[in-house]
Amino acid sequence: MDMMTDQITPPGRAIINRCGSCGGTGRAGTSTCFDCAGTGWHLWKACPRCGDIGWDGLGDGEYACRLSCGYRWAEDNPAWQAQRRPDGLQPYSA
Numbered sequence: 001m002d003m004m005t006d007q008i009t010p011p012g013r014a015i016i017n018r019c020g021s022c023g024g025t026g027r028a029g030t031s032t033c034f035d036c037a038g039t040g041w042h043l044w045k046a047c048p049r050c051g052d053i054g055w056d057g058l059g060d061g062e063y064a065c066r067l068s069c070g071y072r073w074a075e076d077n078p079a080w081q082a083q084r085r086p087d088g089l090q091p092y093s094a
């Protein structure tokens, strides 16, 4: 399974946006930004097939893209597992 996961470069179909609360710095004053857990980024996971972020959790590690393509996938789907923050993506500093 790890080898399959490695074939898809993170973040896959996920959408990554700079955190609007902290401007991407990951800091809120002297503390860690609550909204992005200090990463500076928000990652919106998307349907592995069509890329729609309007999916539903069905429980038991299953998900469904109900509004768009109707695809169903499990937690261990490689295209789903790849949807994470890419290595080396650091909080914004400037």
Ligand SMILES: [Zn+2]
Pocket: 019, 020, 021, 022, 023, 024, 025, 026, 027, 033, 034, 035, 036, 037, 038, 039, 040, 041
């Ligand atoms: Zn933030």
Ligand SMILES: [Zn+2]
Pocket: 047, 048, 049, 050, 051, 052, 065, 068, 069, 070, 071
């Ligand atoms: Zn879909």
